[in-house]
Amino acid sequence: MNQKRLKQRISNFLTGEYFTDALRITLSIITPAGVLFALGLAQPAIGVTLGALLIALTDLRGTIEDKRTTTTVSILLFFLVSLISIAALPYPWLMGAVFFLITLGCSMLTAYGSRLSMAGTAAIVLMIFIWGLNPTDYWFCLYLLMGGLWYYAISLLHLWLWPERYLRYAISEALLTTHNYLQVKALFYDTDLTLKDCYNQAILSHTRVSEAQQQLRSILLRDKAVMHQDNRTGQVLLHVAEKTIDLYEQITAIHYDYDFIRNQFAITGALDLIQQMIRLLAADMLHVSEMKPFSTRPQQGTQTDRQLTQLTARFEYLIKKENDSNAAILSQLLANLKSIYADIQEIDHTLRNETNVIIPAKTQVEYQHFAPFEKLEWKQLVSHFKISSPIFRFSLRLAVTCLFCYLLAQVFVLGKYSYWILITVVVIIKPAFSLTRQRNIQRLTGTLLGIVLALVLLYFVTNTAILLVFAAVFLLVYFTFNRTHHLVSVIALTPMVISIVYLYGNSGWGFVLERIYDTLIGCAIAFGATYLFPSWESSRMLFLCRELLKSNLHYLEKLDDALSGKPMNVTAYKLARKSVYLGQANLSQSFQRMLREPGNKAIVSEYMYHFQMLNHMLSAHIASLFRSLSMQDNADPFADRNRVKAVRDVLFQSLLLLDPSPREATPDDSENRLSESLHLSPEEYKDPFFSLKTIGGQIRLCCLELRTVLA
Incomplete structure (x- = not known):
């Protein structure tokens, strides 16, 4: 990787969605914590910080209506769960029933999609923390509410300042996944690779494109402000989104019998030229996908014009040397490549000249039919309360497992922080067996690596202020990679938790050992639970x-x-x-x-x-x-x-x-x-x-x- 490309990737990372979101979330969490701890209000600081942290976990990409609905439901749910949990704390048998019922009910929110699924998971985590922290009064519920409202206010301010931010990132991701698919298409003209491998890669790449396009539709088409005819920026981005999805169809249309193409043009040099041209088009798409969402001036356009012109001239020369039948095939392929190039240039020009670009007239499309269905209706939830439903089977599996862990902690003395076993179980168990197994491996590996990192940190750093700075950095890393690289996020989360507990929990080094066996026990229980009410x-x-x-x-x-x-x-x-x-x-x-x-x-x-x-x-x-x-x-x-x-x-x-x-x-x-x-x-x-x-x-x-x- 050359130096220019390395600088570009670093710049993209620092200005990208995940890092900037993580920075906002981290500052939103540590700011009230720092102020309240400085004022000597330890209990309010813990409650407000926990409330902000849990709401932050539900803050996924979406429209302002999505965030308003999710945050409102989450705040009310967290307040209700905290009241019930604190009321049940003095009665172990009642707390066991609360564990089962709240886990079952909150897990069933998966029926409403990923947003409320995260809210349900966060509510379960809150219940476990209340059981572990054992707050003394109901003021803790109010502190949680204040923390949630604080984070909600920051999130709304962020969306008010940059209303189309998530839409621009969704367009960028759709372009990036389409770029990856275009790179795979170049492999079909490489005779060193089997067509079976090429098709397998194409199918996997298509899956990522489909996910990105569905996310783009969800954000764009359900945002009433953006879709309004008088919103010029919205109409420009709508045009770009349409062109991006249509461009993918154009790329899939470059399809022939590749066995025939390989055999017919293997010795003519045409296959190599096709690969080079497709890769140059992919490079253009990558450049367009990396445009800065908040740039206020036109950015430099694509850089491959001259190279493509030279390759096109060479390709046209090869076409002239072929017979009429083969020339027709190559001419059609070249026409498709030129059409793709024209679409990329149009997207590039539109994004660089949003204020004065002329949007071409087009056939009216009924966009409401393309928006993913996201309504909160009771019948949608009730329909899943049957044993044949994968969501109900998952919820029942998680509820039974959490109850088992709770009873295990009641019977055996597992340590002061045994609630981390339950946290591990809730984080790992997913509806699908494969996802649970993957999370199990990532959780175990990440925790062990994070503990090693924490031990090194605590050995060399003794200053409290410096340790707090490191903890904030680890929290930033956790939120940066939480949605993309779970292993990295767990590696960062572990030393952050250990540092905070070491400083404020007066736990000493024994907590580290307890963290290890809590994780091992939790992973083992979670893996065994995958065979309970399975859905294959x-x-x-x-x-x-x-x-x-x-x-x-x-x-x-x-x-x-x-x-x-x-x-x-x-x-x-x-x-x-x-x-x-x-x-x-x-x-x-x-x-x-x-x-x-x-x-x-x-x-x-x-x-x-x-x-x-x-x-x-x-x-x-x-x-x-x-x-x-x-x-x-x-x-x-x-x-x-x-x-x-x-x-x-x-x-x-x-x-x-x-x-x-x-x-x-x-x-x-x-x-x-x-x-x-x-x-x-x-x-x-x-x-x-x-x-x-x-x-x-x-x-x-x-x-x-x-x-x-x-x-």
Whole structure:
């Protein structure tokens, strides 16, 4: 990495969302703590600091309405939980019942999404801290309330000063993940890599793109102020967001039969030129994604114009040397690359000239249909109170485990800070087995490394003020990496806690030893609890495969409508595209989690990989055909509609094969298997509709095998 790039990365980190948020959160927490401790108000200082800290844990990226709703619910929930917990403290049997019921109820908030899920987790942590700290009166509830209101005021001020801040970061992240996907696309032209590895990387990269796009939709489309027609900045950012999502479709549309491309152009030098051009486009996207959100002056544009011009000239020279058939393929690919470059330049120009850029007129889209559903309704929560619900099973698992840990602490003398066992359990246990196991490893590793760091710090630093500064720095690091690198955040959290307890708890070095065995006990209990009311990913595979096939069928219907000459319904088309992207991401995420489950529960089948790859190819081909239609490139719409109908019929048959009800193999299964596995000629490969039919047939054969595997 050159020096310029290193400086750029450091600058991006220091001005990025995670560090600046962490700095604000840390200052919001330590400021009231420092003032109150300086005034000799130790109990209020602990209560206010804890209240601010817990509200900060729920402060996720979102609109001002999101933050207002989450913070209001959290403050009221924390106040109620603290009242109930303090009232139950003198009665161990009642406290046990409170542990179970509050843990169960707060965990069920996962039904409302990640925001209220974090609020529920923070409420459980608060209950555990109250049990461990054992406050003497109800004033502690008021201190918690004051801490929450203090942090809420700071958060609102921050959003008032920079209302579009999170939206800009969401756009940046969507561009960055699309840049990563574009880099993966370059690998398909590298003959040293297998196509299977390339497709696996593309599917994983697509999942990250889909997550970023969904986050962008959530922040943009549900922000009434930004979406208002009179908000010029909002309309500019809406245009950029649309172009960013459309750009991803354009990138997926660069799809061919890569076996054919590799064999046909391996010795011409075309593959190397394509790789270089794609990587230069990716470099441009990276540059655009790294624009400073608060810059008040136009920044320098992209830097690859000259290089791309030279590579384009060389590519055009190669095209002239090819025969007509191959020249047509390369010309189409070059046209796609130029179109991607034009879109990147438009996004770059728009972001650098927000105040005077002219937003082009476009077809009206009904944006409300794209916003993720986030409503707080009782029926949404009540519907999950059944044993078949993964959320209820997770909540029951966590509640039983917390009650077990509480009873364990009542029966055995585990130490002064035994409540850290419960904290460890709550932090580690997640709805999915794979996430729990991953958190278990990260928690154990991070705690042990953090303890080593704390021991070194306490050995060499004896000054109280310096130790407090280090504790603040560790808290800053914790919040910086809490959402992105859990291991790093745990490493930072451990010495921070040890330093504070060492200074104000008069615990001496014995606390360090207790922290080690508390973590070991908590990790062991959390790991054992993963087998309690489990919800295995393998049980969802059949459903997710069917949902993805349904989405691709719907996407094909929109292609058929376009071929029929009907006016394009942009909203319906983009909704179909979104459904396919989310279906691919959901299946990929679930499959990756399943691979980390116990061997006897995971379905490790080559056909699952193949099914994902084929559906990825199918959606890419459909996107490519939509692009061709937009350029009026269809010569025979009637014949093309018939071929699309044939593919839809094959996909519908595939859907029936994955029907969960028992079904015997039909007599023509083997015949279809034989006919659809024949090799295709080069001329057939060049016909996109024939390739579409071929992929459809392969999906059907794959479903024949999956029917047995997933039964």
